[in-house]
Amino acid sequence: MYMVSKHNPCQRAFGVICGRLFSASVYKGRPRRCRPYCTINSYYQSSATTMSVVEKNSVMEKILEWANDVVNAEKIEKAYNQKGGWEGWVQVELAMYLQKVLGGQGIATILREQNVYNGNSQKCDFLIKTQKENGEYFTNMFELKCESSGNAGKFRTEVRDDCTKIANGVWNTEFNPCEAWIVAFSVTKNVADFMVGGRNLRRYYKTIQAGQIQMSVWWGSRA
Incomplete structure (x- = not known):
């Protein structure tokens, strides 16, 4: 696996340019052209016979970092096995964590339960509002499941409904x-x-190991 150099500003795995989360890609150990308007980092892993592409995203990396913390992983295991669900707890804990790691420089603001959708009262779980260099803002909005x-019996239905919600959504100006x-x-x-x-x-390339439970994280986005 070829890693991004922390010494090259064009290869930082996290940063903010033009309001979107900065990304760069590496091919066979050499940096490709920076792509400031893309939220995805692509990493190429090759062998003599195969080549695979791993999509690495800076926000997803922070989410997995939070979930795989020893204390949080223990809580996730217990929450998974409790009746009633644990989505509300994730909203609170993850929003506070992202505020700490993304908003420390006054660039990103984390807000929960915002009326993002135009024409109805639907709310997102949380959003990251990032200030661009020119003073304008860009929003990354999240729905969690x-x-x-x-x-487990209704999980797929709930994910499908959120996908439809995002696909058909019109954002407030x-x-x-x-x-x-x-x-x-x-x-x-x-x-x-x-x-x-x-x-x-x-399915993100990293997993969550919550005690005896291995958890996958599925994701998608729409501009």
Whole structure:
């Protein structure tokens, strides 16, 4: 796996340019052209016979970092096995964590339960509002879904509904331009057949190890 150099500003895995999360890509160990308008980092892993592409995203990296913290992973394992679900807890804890790691320089502001959708009272779970260099703002909005032992039977339906919500959504002007994300924490269900932004949901290349439970994180986004 070829890694991004922390010494080259054009290869930083996290930063903010033009309001979107900065990304760069590496091919066979050499940096490719910086892509300031893209939220995805692509890493190429090659061998004598195969080549694979790993999509690495700076926000998803922070989400997995939070979830795999020893204390949080223990809580996730217990929450998964409790009746009633754990999505509300994730909203609070993850929003506070992202505020700390992304908003420390006064660039990114984390807000929960905002009326992003125009024409109805639907709210997003949380959003990251980033100030551009020219003073304008860009919004990354998130919908979360968390499978638990008690809701596994309806988890796919809930993920599908959020995908539809994002696909059909029109954002209130105060949040434009906006990119909407779905992030689904899953143990037993595959949701790759659902689509957001013209692409099927992808299973992130890292997993969450919550005690004896291994959890996948599915994601997709639409600008």
